[in-house]
Amino acid sequence: MAQNKEKKIIQTWAKLCHAVGSTRPGKLKKEYILEKWCPENTLDQKFTKQKRPILRKILVDSLEGILSPDDLPTNVTRTKEFKHLWIQVHGEIDIAGQNDFRKWADGKIKELDDELWEDLPKEYLSQLTVAYLRLKFLKSSINNIIISHQDWIKEQTSKLQKLEKLVKANPKLFNKQHSKNLNLANExxxxxxxxxxxxxxxxxxxEQHLAVITGDHLFHAQNMGANLPDYIENLSSDIVNKNLDIFN
Known part of the structure; x- marks a missing residue:
């Protein structure tokens, strides 16, 4: 991650700390925050009371680009500071998480059930959710372009139709060059x-590409090519050996 973006994320995150009643770190440095302000797996009650473990996770996920509202308290995710942090990480798109991604995937991939999702490793689900968020951002950006395009097309078509009527109604006033210009405008x-x-x-x-990747991850998460469990292999060996004993 670019150093400038990391700095902005940490600064925005620090405002979230204050908003949810936690003490801002004395230094807005990643190493200080993760090692001193709230060490990993801390059991310090003071830190827990101030939501520092939750805020630590939010910062780590933000810096990794996988910030998600999933499993976070609503009194954190509903703050304007969380929204600002979200924008720093993901851009100007609505806050969405793994549940939103799963709903999207359920609409794209038939015959999905909860068991298939449960077998998907969390890190893959996080990565796919981020890909879904980027897809949403792409769709939003492109849809804005399409709207501008359509407005331009509508405006130009209206002008062209008026000019075509004008030229057709006044053949003695306009020449071949005017008709040529109209054809060019049409093109x-x-x-x-x-x-x-x-x-x-x-x-x-x-969207199709993301659906393919999602289906591939869900398929391979089932680990269908894995070896048989030891107890089944041992049981099979015992049965074979006992049957062989019959012929001895």
């Missing part, structure tokens, strides 16, 4: 429509 509008359709396909392709 530009068609090009713009193609570009707009391309943006839509990009969103669809990206």
């Amino acid at each position: 530009r509008i068609s090009d713009a429509e193609s570009i707009s359709n391309g943006y839509s396909r990009l969103i669809e392709d990206t």
Whole structure:
């Protein structure tokens, strides 16, 4: 992570500490915060009362780019400071977590059930959730572009239609060059429509790609190629040996 972004995340996170009733770290340095302000797995009641372990996790996840509202107290995630931190980490998209990702995946992949999700390692679920958040950001950005594109196309089409009527109604006032310009304008509008359709396909392709990756992770999480458990292998060996004894 770029040093400047890390600094901004820590500064924004420090404001969250104050907002939820915790003491701000004396130094806004990652090493100090993680080693002194709240050591890992601390049992210090003072730290626990100030929500420092929770805030520590929030900082670590933020710096790793996997900040999620999942398993966090609502009195933390509903603060404007958490929203500001979220924007620093993920950009201008609505706060969403693993449950939102799972709902999206359930709509894209048929025959998913809770057991398949339960077998997915947490780190994979976190990574996929972040990918989903980036997809949301991409969709939001591209949709804004598409809207601007469509507005431009609508405006240009309206102008073109008016000019075409004008030229058609007054053939003695306009020459071939005017008609040529109208044809060129028509081509530009068609090009713009193609570009707009391309943006839509990009969103669809990206969603499909994430669905494929998600399905692959869920499939391999079942570990179907694993060796048989020892007790089954031992049981099988015992049965074979006993059956062989019959012929002795």
